[in-house]
Amino acid sequence: MRSLGKSILSVALSVSLLSATAQKATKPAVLKYNDYKHYVDYFNKMEDENIVQAIPNAQAWQWMTANIPLFDCPQDNFREIYYFRWWSLRKHIKDTEQGRVLTEFLVKRSYADKYNLIASALGHHIYEARWLHDQSLLDNYIKVWYRGNDGKPLSKLHGFSSWTTYAVYDRWKVNRDNNFIKDITPDLVADYAEWEKTRRHKDGLFWQTDVKDAMEETISGGRREQNPRPTINSYMYGNAKALAKMETLNGNPAATELYNKKADTIKNLLQTKLWNGNQQFFETWKEKGDSSANVKEAIGFIPWYFNIPDAEYSVAWQSLNNTKEFCAPFGLTTADRSHPLFRTHGCCKCEWDGAVWPFATSQTLTAMANLLNNYQQNYVSKNDYYTQMNTYVESQYYRGRPYIGEYLDEKTGYWLKGDEERSRYYNHSTFADLVITGLVGLQPQEDNSIVLQPNIPQDKWDWFILDNVLYNGKTLTIIWDKDGKKYKKGQGFTLLVNGKKVANQAGLGKMVWKQ
Structure with a gap:
């Protein structure tokens, strides 16, 4: 029976992968998927695959070539973590009798809802997965949450605060x-x-x-x-x-x-x-x-995730880069480091009294990009954004290998639940979305324009590229090539739409293209 079950699952998986490929028959304009396959080969070998859901490691690259945009830049750690995060997100795709969903933990949790679903990071899941080429996963996942209990919401939909509706609308922009x-x-x-x-x-x-x-x-x-x-x-x-x-x-x-x-x-x-x-x-x-x-806690930055505050409140961001407050060697702390109760609740039962949580880091970095893009202020810069993203990248390693877990020590970078099975591949934050919308700067719009606001300092990287991005019915390629020699598509900042150059400028700054 076990062999038959695996056979049926394999057939279903192959059909699903073929469906995703057929649905969006796009291809990159510049890059080649096989040039990045070695990352996935390494990820597959670095672990004991003891938990398998809808798509096993052996099928990971096939799924990724059918679904993800390609990214390249001069820093190997950025590239590696970009592909690692897509590879690890894929582990959380789960088949159910109501279709595919996304889990937060791979191990079963007593406080989860049907199918081991937990609502706390639902907004993060939507932000990250909105860039997948096959959107049927998100369509179904969202509907299971709201209708999966005999047409009614799952019982624990309100188990945690949520910005799901906002995320659903931002997904519509894509x-x-x-x-x-x-x-x-x-x-x-x-x-x-x-x-x-x-x-x-x-x-x-x-x-x-x-x-x-x-x-x-x-x-x-x-x-x-x-x-x-x-x-x-x-x-x-x-x-x-x-x-x-x-x-x-x-x-x-x-x-x-x-x-x-x-x-x-x-x-x-x-x-x-x-x-x-x-x-x-x-x-x-x-x-x-x-x-x-x-x-002061990191939740004080969240209002900018939604572009809420008026301009005068931007002064709050003067605390971000202060090493006595939020800026620590291995990330942004969840509480003010100078407060007398900082990290006084002990360890390691999921304390939010100061340790670094990727959940909060990705919220803060999204808010920070909004501040840079939508406000006039002098408290943080593009260089600060890059620095914090680089720290976020560097934190996502454990014992020399790519890793994403629950939370980590702000001074040593040690994952506080790193040796617990529950913490491996914790699907509780974003990364690809931060690269796409924050670093590269693709800003989803309500109209037909394409707006790019990269938050990479012009002198930091001589080149980068985001290729095969599905956006508003188009396939985008976004290129920074300082001298034009790397990709030979023109010097400077370039936008290709469906493989054709539509815009170019010398500097790495805001670019707006309208049909």
Whole structure:
């Protein structure tokens, strides 16, 4: 029976891979997939594949050639981790009787929902997987969460705070699937109403406990403390703005106005009540003491993930590069290093009192790119963004091999659960999306324009390329070639659409192309 089961799985896998290839018969304009296969050969050999879901290691490269954009640059560690993160994400694709889904852990968790699903990183999963060529995975994964319980949401959809609706709309900017938006909007409207019913405080702010924010054992709160936090309020603002946009697409102006008003209310409350003027930072409000928690935590950067704050609040980012606050040798800490309670909760039961969590790092880096792209400020620079991305890359190794786990020591880089099976390949953050939208700077738009805002200092790399990116029905190739000799497609910054050069400029700066 075991042999027969494997045979059936193999046939299903082959059909799925062929379907993905046939659905998007695109190819890179410059690079060749086989030039990067050696990374996957190495990844396959460096481990004991003791847990196999939908796509085993032996089929990993076939799946990747059918699904991922290619990336190259002068730094081998960036290249290696880029392909490693796609290789590891593939491990989390799981076949169910309701179709394919994405898990967070490979091992089973007692607090997971059906199919071992956990909602905490759902927004991260959507951001990362929106760049896959075959979007049927995300279509199904999202619908299972909202309809997989006999047409109703899975029971633990609200087990954690979520910016899922915002992520769904940002995914639409990439694939422009209006039918999916129209179909899923009623589910997302009901979801928003449920959050208002269960988590909105009488003053209009949303509250959450640390553990339900996926951030247990913080300095600012506790596993059971019900505090208004920058996290859930930012998420609900983003979800409201996304619903307003979706209802515009669906032709419902009254609903658009309603959700814009909801978002405006949250923004006002966030900037008035959760802003600590003394510390110049967004902070948790302590309900019991009716005052600010008076501790800077990485969640104070999250409002910029959704482009919420007005310009004057950008001063908060002066803390990012301060080595006494958030900037540590192996990453951005989750709490202010100078606070007396920094890393005082012990180890290693998923404390968020200062250690580096990729979940938070990828949120902060997305927010940082938004700050660089959408605000006038002098607190962080492109060089800072590159430096933090480079640190993020360097942190994703364990015992000399590529690795992504739960959280790590900020001074040594040691993965705090690195020897636990549960921590291997932890699907709880983004990386490819940060390369595509942050470093290379492809900014998904609501119109037909292509906007590139690279956050790589011009003097850092002489060349890089992102090839075979599916975007708004087109195949993009984005090239930086300082002297034009590397790719021979022109000197400077170049955009190819469906293999044809449509734009070029000398410097590595903002580029806008309109049909």
